[in-house]
Amino acid sequence: MTGIKNNLPTVANLSGTDRETIETGLRRGANRREVMSWLIAAGASIAAAGSIVSTAQEALAATPKKGGRVKFASDLHGPSDTLDPGLNTSTIDYTRGRSFYNSLCQINDDLSTRPELAEEFSANSDNSEWTFKLRKDVKFHDGSPLTADDVIFSMSRHYGEKSTSTAKTLVADVKEWKKVDSHTVKAIMQGPNADLPVILGTPQFKIIKDGTTDFQTANGTGPFTLKEFSPGVRSIGVRNAHYWREGANVEEIEITAITDKVARTSALLSGDIDLMQALDPKAIRKVESTDGVGVWSVASGAYFGICAMTNTAPGNNPDFVKALQYIQRRKKIVKSVLKGQGTVGNDNPINIAYGADYCAGMVVKEHDLDKAKFHLKKSGITAAELNVAEVAPGLTDTCLLAQREAQKIGLDLQIKKVPNDGYWGAVWMKTPLNVVSWNMRPSANVMMNLAFAPDATWNDTLWKNERFGKLLVEVRGVTDASKRAEMYCEMQKMISEGTDEFPGSGMIIPAHRNYVDGKSDKVEGISRMPLGSLGGYEWPEFCWRTDA
Amino acid sequence: MQRMVFQRILIGFVTLWVVSVLVFLMTNALPGDVAQIVLGQSATPESLAAYRAERGLDQPLLFQYFSWLGNMLTGDLGVSKAGGATISSLISGRLGNTMFLAALVALISVPLSVALGLLAAMYPGTWIDRTLTFGTLALISVPDFFIATFSVLFLAVYLGWLPAIANVAPENTFWEMARGIAMPLIVLVIVVAAQMIRMTRAGILNVMNSPYIEMAILKGVRRKRIILRHAFFNTIGPIVNVIALNLAYLVSGVVIVETIFSYPGLAKLMIDGVQTRDLPLVQACAMIFCGTYVILIILADVAAILANPRLRNPK
16 A cells, blocks of 8 residues: 555645646646646656646546445544534534535535525625525435425524524524525525625535424435434445435445544555545645545635734733734745645735635735834833644644744743643633634635624634724625725735734734645545535535545 | 451442542533533634523532432433433443453453463573563553554554554444454553563562462472462462453553544543533543442452452451
8 A cells, every 4th residue: 555656646646736736727728738848847757747647637537436435534523423503513513414414505616606405596786685596306315395494494593592503693694584485585684795605505504304303313405314323433324316416426425533643644544544634734745655645735714823812911012913923934834834735824814715805915924033023122021921722733833933933032932832622711712822723714704704803702812993893894785896805905904914003903823724634546526615624525425436 | 258348349339439529520620611612612602501501501510410420320321411412322332342342352361461471480580581571561661552553554554454443333244343453452452461461470479489389399399380379379369450450441541542543432432521521421431430440449359358268268
């Protein structure tokens, strides 16, 4: 199985980013000669370049094969595993959700949406009312047909005091879900919101059968039917023969988790699993150099960073925050800590992965010790304590790097390592300096609304900027593209830089991380949707085995 | 003798009760509760309150303790605060897996280590003894996660002989099962046998210094016979105790091995429970582990009493 590859390189040998460049090039219509000339310019031999392009073309042209079994290992599971979409919080839950249920709308790789259970959806002129027309040929696993009542029931679980939904804030601005007829529902919004379809494509809004209370089994409409569900052990799904779309390619899917990252990687290398979530950056080289397995890396808006709480010292001193921002060696963090699997951050939660809403004109802060020293001196602070838990891979190393740079400007930055376990309840948003990790959200507006709005529950630094909050709501109704871009740009500048009068958010975001996962070369058809691991968990229905 | 055995059992029960109080208090002292952990980064005060009310987490602590103890005594382990499944259903499969592995390991390692320990004691100072002493010392010094990770890299990734993760599922054939469980079995046998071999050897050599052995030597009894007939039975007490401790370790302490091989055992379930602050689950697991310890130690004590004529027939 293992050993160094000694035959001609294939496209699978390339790093995720390079592979993406080539495949995107081919998809956009670059011909074989053009792509080969890029490779040769980059130092590849003609034979190697030819081999790489051929395999890339094969990968794109191949038609899915039917049959076989795919085994996926996530990084975390336990007694809290659940088949209740509303309680989903982890990749393994989301993947199960995608296997056994469907959403109203499905998210494409570029964050646009396509119809799923709703064969058609549209908004009124100012995006304040959305109408969803349901497909009529959809059946639940128990044989009953999908109707508007099921959708209304599924949505109602995200409202009210008794709701334990982990995503209720995302749809809080829907005033009412109204049944129009047996296969049409309407969402009446409190205000305009153009992002509703993409929000409904996220994991928690899966459609369940009207009246479901028992989640020991999954009665969904999804591409697999549940055969076994053992929390903390594994779940098995069997191909749903009565599926309303073409149906899954593989006959059976096993979803499990291997919590130890070394063990998980070993299992991938030895072929015991086909797909793994969360590849440790340190293992990327090993996986890339091993035959039969490869890295699946998707650039996303997910980020990690340091939160300087703005309601207390030292974070309430904008100069201190600026000093911390200028000591960040952003490029080095992407290159060394993330092993190239990320993009440079600019203390801005929004990056290019969010498309048009990203403010591309902003200048990225360079590593600048003089400026840092100047701001530190102005702040008068000489020592601080930073609480660090490894809630994202590479976060501790990033903080240790900051500690070393801080020394150079005369700041004694103590790193206090705290366990991941219990971190969100006991440390995050409670200690003056702590760290955070956010997954990418379906839109820039949702992301900023969750973590930066003045009244947001999860406002990492308790940053309050009323004008920001006002813009955030206003922009949802703006249909003019240039006006919208201008507003988003102003908001991102407020977060990242601030003004003398209204300081920035206190967030130090040195990098956005890619989702880096591992996969066997025998499994194809994995999406590149950037909202989560392994192409945003969209793969169960579409993946296929080359050896089936 | 009966009084002594009875005393031991009584002490066992008292220990279990004290443990139950400690387990309950300590699990409740962990920072963050199940609602915070389950809802994680995405918790809001309202969803936290809703979650707590739904699962009775807002009741006073003393009330929670007594209802828990009462339910436990009647065999009702409660419902998982995290996933909502009953704890007995979560535990039963896992307990079976753990017991299965522990029994296999014990079946191999106990005879093996007693035999090797005897062998080393029979020929002290020879190459057999030195090899065994050196080998066991080396293995005791190497942490179990290292042995486990190393064997995965070597046997699964490099050679590809055995699966990297311990697949045990009801539908597996015997052969698949054997292959799946081989690696944790090897690692655990290595870990526990080393200690038992050393203890057996040390115990016997210790007895060999006593006057009645000297008497037997003077009488001209052969060394082999002295060890098997006279020394061994007098060492049973300490050996059985070491065996009991190792068996208890196999039930409760193999979390590292279970994690590395992703073996669905009880210890890993408890760690998952701690991570999600699923207190009833943690408490149930802790009680099972303590119960195992207490029972095994009582058995060891009883065995030691039976093996010792002075305790068997007190004056």
